[in-house]
């Protein structure tokens with residue numbers, strides 16, 4: 001029996017979608033098991049088709065992206081209502097994604113920069129016809145509706161996606177790994193004596209050794225080990241794009257905690273090494289941080 | 304989540320509860336709610352001393368005793384602010400005196416980064432404060448609390464505070 | 467009731483990005499307005515502020531998961547321009563290989579998943595059959611080949627970028643990871659397949675184009691300006707200068723990317739969160755232009771590689787230059803696919819591609835601004851960053867490839883709407899029997 005599946009995109013980059021397509025020949029094995037009932041990227045179904053389905057008539061609902069507009073919120077709720085198993089597909093869906101970094105600013109500052117002050121804009125105006133209103137801040141989708149499965153990653157690898165689908169199709173539980181990226185990383189780890197942090201473009205990298213040991217801010221220790229250590233394998237420090245290791249509530253706080261313990265330098269020097277801790281410690285999950293939630297509360301209070 | 308926090312509440316915190324529940328109606332009669340993480344070996348003893356010697360101390364503080372400031376996870380501090388604390392005070396042993404050698408120094412580094420994160424997120428870094436007070440320094444502790452309260456009164460309520 | 471009709475398509479499918487279409491038809495049955503609304507945006511311009519500029523390539527790729535490589539590279543080039551850095555030659559070759567790998571997989575994906583279904587099932591066929599999924603059932607060989615082509619491009623991109631979706635290896639001053647000889651050899655082995663796939667795709671495309679010559683030449687044909695990059699007249703996607711062609715096919719401007727603001731302007735529509743990029747000296751809407759494959763093959767005098775150039779000549783013999791017909795995009799894409807395949811082969815065979823000297827060691831941030839321009843599959847892409855002394859981004863401006871086309875999409879939407887709702891032109895078109903029905 002084929003299972004009915006729907007894939008919906010809220011505000012996103014479509015990379016999660018591409019990651020599914022990147023199964024390539026693997027698609028030919030997966031597709032026959034699935035009856036696609038909604039997938040705007042590939043199939044001509046419309047929102048009204050989704051609306052007309054009975055509740056819980058979709059076996060698997062994958063939601064990519066996060067809510068930046070009221071339409072996104074509507075589609076998210078619709079997907080929840082129609083799906084039996086709802087999957088937070090990618091880090092946008094789980095933790096807000098990179099666009100959560102916009103929560104550092106007020107909506108009018110964002111809109112102003114984009115539509116009124118952009119260098120090449122010749123006739124500034126804020127679009128208002130046939131477009132949904134923006135929501136004041138990006139929230140993790142899991143704060144809006146209940147999800148059955150979290151599938152973090154930016155994007156989750158094709159392998160991650162197929163493993164999750166296989167588990168759902170066979171009725172097995174799908175558990176996220178307890179491991180961190182460091183546990184998956186091939187680099188040789190030694191004692192840490194970090195007396196200075198290097199920026200990712202600086203100096204000569206020893207490809208055999210742990211990047212953090214060499215003084216690069218590699219966030220593998222704080223990040224869920226699900227990608228197979230993609231970045232450190234190619235000498236690029238992990239930016240934490242899959243979100244925190246299991247049960248860590250605040251990715252940045254975990255990183256601050258570790259840096260305070262391992263950096264052999266004066267606190268002021270440590271602080272000066274990271275002029276943008278939010279961008280450095282909360283690459284794709286700022287919306288899920290305590291600080292962003294605080295700002296969210298402060299905003300709702302102002303209104 | 305790391306443990307190491309004992310949720311006991313005595314000493315300087317004991318008189319605080321009733322006034323704490325009062326709503327901060329306006330900036331004028333704003334009574335800050337401050338959470339203090341005190342190291343068991345020095346500051347907590349100092350706080351105790353301050354309490355038993357009945358020094359005047361603002362009643363706005365709740366104290367959580369920890370084994371060492373090195374065990375105060377940055378997420379506890381952020382969580383406290385998110386739950387509406389107007390300020391968070393961390394009080395530990397003087398450098399060199401930490402029972403676990405360097406817990407307080409780790410805290411100092413974390414604290415520097417945390418202040419920076421708060422600032423970038425649009426909150427006053429002064430909402431969190433780190434001080435050193437030994438077991439014998441009940442007065443230093445009290446003074447720390449008093450000036451913390453002053454500082455937070457000047458800042459006004461935590462914008463994320465619900466009431 | 468006025469008898470006016472509003473047709474709304476929500477969302478527009480088989481298009482990456484969030485789009486709705488609204489067509490307003492008056493009482494008299496005339497199409498009054500056709501709007502294409504992009505219904506969300508993420509404010510990258512703002513939240514890039516304050517970040518380490520060397521990390522911009524990792525931030526920027528997240529603008530688009532379908533084409534992250536061009537964003538990754540436009541971002542790194544912008545920072546290099548701001549900091550006055552010239553990366554070593556082997557690093558530039560790796561980047562060229564990366565962007566061509568994406569061009570190859572993207573064009574294969576676009577042709578098979580987004581365009582071919584219309585032609586194979588017929589543009590007015592059953593929606594349930596007009597998609598890649600249906601094609602995998604009806605034409606297993608074609609879909610297998612398509613998937614293998616995409617796979618080759620994506621795997622090559624991953625070999626260089628660490629991962630194909632959101633590559634991570636480009637930093638100001640070069641690349642973080644050299645290409646190993648073993649890996650190079652693995653891809654070289656597959657080159658004969660690549661050539662074979664490319665040849666079959668060209669043959670298939672030609673057949674479709676011949677069958678649908680009526681659709682190609684009669685539906686959605688509107689002259690616009692064109693923008694794209696070239697190097698000495700040859701189509702170039704990593705490091706070209708910008709050419710602008712007018713509706714009559716004259717090259718009206720040839721400029722360095724750093725001067726883009728002289729010619730590029732963004733019109734903010736009332737009804738869309740995506741701006742319409744247009745040719746500034748002429749104004750809006752007269753200066754609406756198109757970018758991407760068709761624009762590039764229009765502005766270029768020639769292709770950079772021999773087989774691709776042959777294919778271009780063949781197209782020009784049939785349709786001339788410039789080609790305005792929107793459906794000719796599909797053909798143009800195939801010509802570019804051929805060039806990408808040839809470029810990939812050349813780069814893989816270049817001994818420098820496995821050189822370890824891929825990164826400068828003494829890169830210093832400085833205050834300044836820089837423009838990075840590449841061609842994404844859907845058009846000219848520009849990132850412009852300002853940085854402070856520490857190398858933090860203070861301001862960012864981006865011309866996103868797709869936005870070059872939205873003005874024209876709307877224009878051609880209007881035309882198609884008129885043809886469909888007023889003249890019922892689609893019923894008069896000569897259409898071949900669908901391959902899948």
Ligand code: SF4
Pocket residue numbers: 012013014015016017064065089090091092093097098153154155156528531
């Ligand atoms: S999780 Fe990453 S890849 Fe997926 S939509 Fe969000 S930004 Fe794109």
Ligand code: SF4
Pocket residue numbers: 181182183185186187189209210211212213218219220221229232238
């Ligand atoms: S810190 Fe980075 S380089 Fe080091 S082991 Fe962890 S993931 Fe690997």
Ligand code: SF4
Pocket residue numbers: 181220223227228229230231232237238239240241242243
């Ligand atoms: S290594 Fe880190 S940044 Fe890279 S893909 Fe994995 S989680 Fe993301």
Ligand code: FES
Pocket residue numbers: 342343344345370371372373395396400401402403404405406407
């Ligand atoms: S024991 Fe007091 S701070 Fe460590």
